[in-house]
Amino acid sequence: MFDATALNRRSYRAQGIAKAVFCLMTVALVVPVLLIIGTLIYKGGPAISWEFLFTPPRNGMTEGGVFPALVGTIWLVVVALLASVPVGVAAALYLSEYAPDNLLTRTINLAIINLAGVPSIVHALFGVGAFVHFFRFGTSILAASLTLAVMTLPVVIVATREALQAVPQAFREACWNMGATRWQTIRKVVLPNSISGILTGVILEVSRTSGETAPIMFTGATAFIVFLPESVFDQTMAMSYHLYYIATQQTGVPEEITFGVALVLIGIVLLMNAISIGFRVYLRGLKKW
Amino acid sequence: MVDATSGAAPLNGDPGPRYDEAPIIEVRDLTISYGRTPALRDITLDIYRHEIFGIIGPANSGKTTFLRALNRMDEFNPGMDVDGTIRINGKDINDWRNVYALRSRIGVVFPLPVGLPLTVYENVAFSPRLRGIRKKAQLDEVVERCLTRAALWDEVKDRLDSLGSLLSGGQQQRLTIARALSQEPELLFLDEFSIAVDPVTTMRIEDVLKELRSELTIVLVTNLVQQARRLADRTAFFLTGELVEIGATEDLFERKVEDERTTGYIEGRFG
Amino acid sequence: MAATAAAMDRRDLAWYTDRAARVLVFIGGISAVVFILGIFVFVTKEGLDFVFGALNLREFFTSIEWRPTSNNPTYGALALIVGTASVTGFAMLCSVPLSLGAALFIAEFATGKTRETLKILVEMLAAIPSVVWGFVGMSIMHPLIIRIFDVPLGLGVLNAGLILGLMAAPIMTTIAEDALKAVPDTYREAAEALGATRWEVILKVVIPASKNGLLAAVLLGVGRGFGETMAVLMASGHAINLPTSVFDSVRALTATIASELGDTVYGSDHYGALFTLGILLFLVTFVINLTADVVVRGIRKK
Structure with missing residues (x-):
């Protein structure tokens, strides 16, 4: 040796x-x-208790729970998803299934990178300038959710594109050769075989969206409101903004409550993230090809 | 030794190729390049109804590219430049307003079987569904007929609902043939279909092709010279993008050739 | 038969559906470009009145007097710029070596379960919302710093920098790991065949071959730290100040917008001034992202 x-x-x-x-x-x-x-x-x-989750704050937020903020966060996330998922999936379809390798495609890719890289507070300014004032949505769930949607669009696009590109090219070729149009190929073969990957991205987006604070501070979130939102034109409380508010603006909130709020928020975010990761790991072992 | 007579022997009721009618495919001065590299140069040939037209040649001689041009798949290959004229049924393929209808008239079988990630049944019912056939009974009928004609029905009739990709390689290739037949095509293109198929299955598929000749026109690209000899009525020899030789298969194998390279390839001196 | 084929050449529902889908998908495709332009246009539009009105460029870049609400308002952003720079700089000082080291470990040394676990933990690090980070800075780090260093205030460059470093770490680790993984295994095998140890291979082959990707990773990390809002707002002390030590409180550009925008009148100078800070932030991150992209593109060309 x-x-x-x-x-x-x-x-x-x-x-x-x-x-x-x-x-x-x-x-x-x-x-x-x-x-x-x-x-x-x-x-x-x-x-943390059922009461904490399902009652509103009381006594200048020094007692009670987080119910309106929790409901508000769900509203914001759902409306943001309704706006960003169709657009994001369409964008990913364009990039993965249609886009030729040209200047426009490179510009789109650069725009996506930048959309993800622009500071969240600049997204907030955009939301204020565009949705609150220009489109006259006022400070509302709609304005806040659209701001969040624009901000998290890259998450959907990138995850969806990855899922689409994982579908082998041979499947598309086989379909095209049978006389299927591009759209028929996408609808019958490409999307059904990437839907779970897309879902992974959407769950990840839920995680991102529910934790964002800066973009909603001036577009739709409010510190305290007794009523639950009834339409997208209402203002709302939100978990993330609630945490910011009681941690910095409100005095006399017991430590237990602020930590409780932080725990609920991070619980939502990490739960969604864990589902997304678990889903991805599960999918890896489930490929049909 | 292999049977000396070339080409598929006419079966009962099969009048054979229609050399007296107008050709189904006319190719004129076809030149195809990828970027600056030409893949195919100045191809001119005719293919007639109800013939099995063989294309032989070593790898990279442009055989697959030729097939792709015939059903306008260049659309999906950025960088593939097609120049020249291709007419199918007398109509320039670029004049088709609905290119998908053109492609649906042409069944294609690839070297490696591409089962869509669907069940056996859905693989075969895919094309009929595209054409708008919805009725279960009608679909059942198409699926059974196409699988039977691809000599696969008996083996899969009890597992129509299992994934197509779970079949063996040979079965999968017959599944793709059944799928191609479900398009009710006028033309069937096969691109080195036997590359991943065992010899017994290859023979079975060859028998299927001989039967199909009475109904449609087959373009058979093959890397097996003897396969062309067994099946093709006429054969073209492609070499590095050029059409070196074209003629009755019999003549090629009887060395009635114009170019020495043809004999060289057929006898296995290169390729 | 020729007649049948020609008869089939009709533009049917499927053909028109395909056309319509193509248009819709294209609209989706350019949406990202539309939005990034939209951001630029709207942020600029709201800031324009101020830029051509009350803005004094010299004061903006050289004065530390940011007094938008005084009777005689001044808009000196120097302290804010320095605040952002000091926090980001300190964050990078801590985070760049750790992130690159972690990327090296995950990409080159860790295997199997360890690797998967580490990657998931890094992903979780990225998932923690910035407001929670800020809360951690205020409620956990703040008392900790006071106790350890015996200083009167724990909110400042140190606190915000550490938080920001942790926040920027996942993106740097992930991108750097991708860059390391992109080095072909044949390089590694060739060097190992010559008798080099794994560490020598990393040092002499892998790192030089992936240096552009590593640079891009650092750039994106800087961009992330630079643009971070809530965490910096909550953990930096938010005092207008040119810091002389890491324990000093500072105020960041982003945090200034976040804390003041709610109190401004729509269309006022103060409102416009905050949007002007936004323009500055947008342009700087745009340049950082563009540079990172160009640097990465450089690798792919090779």
């Missing part, structure tokens, strides 16, 4: 050190997540 020379041994030691250092770096990144979640559960856990 080969002898381990001094040089050899040294380079193996360097490798060992490198591996240990990088491992520590990774740990330094992921441990805070666990610590944060742990602390939120530890401090906010005792606040």
Whole structure:
């Protein structure tokens, strides 16, 4: 066998050190997540009860629960999805199934990257300028949800495009050769075989949308309102804004309640995220081809 | 040795190719290039009704490209440049207002079987459904007829609802033939269909093709010289994008050829 | 038979449906471009009156006097720019090495279950909403910093920088990992066949081959930190100040908009000034994203 020379041994030691250092770096990144979640559960856990979830705040938010904020977040997310999913799926279909490799396509891709990269507060300004004032929706669920929809559009587009491109090209070719139009091919073969991947992206979008604060602060979210929203033109409370408000603007809110609100919010977000991840892992083992 | 007589022997009631009628496919000065690289140069040939037209040649000689041009699949290949004229039934294919109707008249079978991710039944019912056939009884009838004609019915009639991709390779290839037949095509293109199929199944499919000749016209691209000899009425030899030789299959194998390269390829000296 | 074929050449419902679908899908396709232009147009439009009116460029970039609500309002954004820069800079100082190290570990050393778990944890890190991060900064980090460093206030560059670093880490890790994975295995095998250890291969082959991707990852991380709003607003102390130490409170551009927009009158100078900050943010992130894209495109060309 080969002898381990001094040089050899040294380079193996360097490798060992490198591996240990990088491992520590990774740990330094992921441990805070666990610590944060742990602390939120530890401090906010005792606040969580059915009553907390299903009653409105009382006594200047120092007592009671989060019901109106929870309902408001659901409204915002649903309306945002209704707006962004059709547009996002259409955009992904265009990019995956139609777009030639030309300047326009490159421009679209660049626009998607930028849409994802523009600061959320700039999206908020856009929402105020466009939806609240220009289209005269006022500060309403509609204006806030459309702002969220524009902001999270890249999530849907990117996930959908990935799901569409995972469908083997041979299926499309077979369909086209049978005389199916592009649309028939998409509807009968491409979409049915990518729908679960698209769903994964949509769930991820739910996760993103429900946690956003800046885009809704000036477009539709309000600090306190007793009534639940009845239409998209109403203002609403929202979990994320509620957390911001009681943490910074309202004094005398017991720690247990603020931590409880944070825990519910992060619970929604991580639950959705976990469903999305789980779904993806499950799908990987379920391919029909 | 292989049977010396070339081409499919006429079966009962099969009058054979109609060389006296106008050709079903007329190709004139067809040149195809991908970007700057020409894949096919100046092809001119006719294909007649009810013949099995063989195309032989080594890899990369433009055989598949030729088939793709005939049903305007270049639309889906950015960068594929088609120049020249192709007429089917006397009509320039570029004059079709509804190119999908053109493609639906042409069944295509690929080298590797492409079962759509659907059940056996749905694979065959796919094309009829596209044409708007909805009635279950009618679909049942089409599925059974096409599977029977592709010599697959007996093997799959009890598992019509299982995924097509669960069948064996040979069965899948017959499934794609059944699917092509469900289009009720005038033309059937086969592109090296036996590449992933065992010899016994290959023979069964060849028998199916011989029977089909009485109803439609078959263009058979093959890398197996002897397969062309067994099936084709006439055969063309493509080499690096050029049509080197075209003629009755018999003549090619009897060395009544104009170009030495044809004999060289047929006898396996290159390719 | 020729007659039948010709008779079939009709534009049927399927043909028209296909055409209609093509148009609809195209509209969806260009929507992203429409929206990005829309953002630019609307943010600029609302800021324009201010830009051509009360804005004094010299004051804007050199003065730290941001007093939009005083009787004699001044709009000096220097402290805000410095605030954003210091927090982002500190965040990157902590986060870039960690993120790239983590990317290296996940891409080159970790295998199987460990790898999957780490990737999922990084994804969870990315999922935590910014308002929760801000809350963590206020309620967990703030007292912690006071206790550890014995300073009077725990909200400042240190707090916001650490939070921001963690927030920007997932995007950097993910993109960097993609870049490392994109280096063909044949490179690695060739070097390993010459007797190099894995670490030598990484150092001499993988990192040089993926340096553009790593650079793009860092750029996107900077963009993310630069544009972050809620977390910075809540964890930075939000005081107009040129920081001299990491414990000083600062105020970021994004946070200024978030905290003041609600109190402005539509169309006023103050309103316009905040939109002008928005224009600045939009342009800077646009340039960062564009640069990252060009850098990445550079790799693909090779």
